[in-house]
Amino acid sequence: MLHIRCWGIYLWAFPASACGLILALPLLLLGGKVNWVTGVLEVCAPRYCAQWVRHFGAITFGHVVIARDVEQMVALREHERVHVRQYARWGVLFFPLYIGSSCWQLLRGRRFYRDNCFEREAYGDARKAPLKR
Ligand SMILES: [Zn+2]
Structure with missing residues (x-):
C-alpha cells in the first residue's frame, strides 16, 4: 500500500504523467507492452514500430x-528514473524548466540536449547509482 506522501508525489507529477499516458495510448493500441516497475509505468513500443524511431x-x-x-x-532505465525523480521534485514545472535549461545552454553556445542541467544530472546519477529492483 502506498504511503500518503507517495500519493502526493504521484499527484504532483500527474499532469506530466497524463501527457505520457496520452502519448503511450497509441503504442498500446498497436500492441506495445506495459509494465509497472518500481512505481513507474513502463511502455515499450511494439517491435515493428522500433524501425520508425531509430x-x-x-x-x-x-x-x-x-x-x-x-x-x-532496460538500457535506459536508470537514466529515466533520474527524470522520474526530477518530475517528483518539480511536477509539471519540469516542462518549462527543462526547455528553459536547454535554451539557456543554446544561448551560451552549448548543446541543447547534452548540456541541459537535467540531462547532465540524469547521465551522472544513472552511472553512480544502479537501480535496485
Ligand atoms: Zn534524459
Whole structure:
C-alpha cells in the first residue's frame, strides 16, 4: 500500500504523467507492452514500430516512461528514473524548466540536449547509482 506522501508525489507529477499516458495510448493500441516497475509505468513500443524511431531511445513524462523497445527500456532505465525523480521534485514545472535549461545552454553556445542541467544530472546519477529492483 502506498504511503500518503507517495500519493502526493504521484499527484504532483500527474499532469506530466497524463501527457505520457496520452502519448503511450497509441503504442498500446498497436500492441506495445506495459509494465509497472518500481512505481513507474513502463511502455515499450511494439517491435515493428522500433524501425520508425531509430534515433529515439526512451522518454519520461512524470511516472510514465516510453521506450522504443524492451532493450532500450532496460538500457535506459536508470537514466529515466533520474527524470522520474526530477518530475517528483518539480511536477509539471519540469516542462518549462527543462526547455528553459536547454535554451539557456543554446544561448551560451552549448548543446541543447547534452548540456541541459537535467540531462547532465540524469547521465551522472544513472552511472553512480544502479537501480535496485
Ligand atoms: Zn534524459
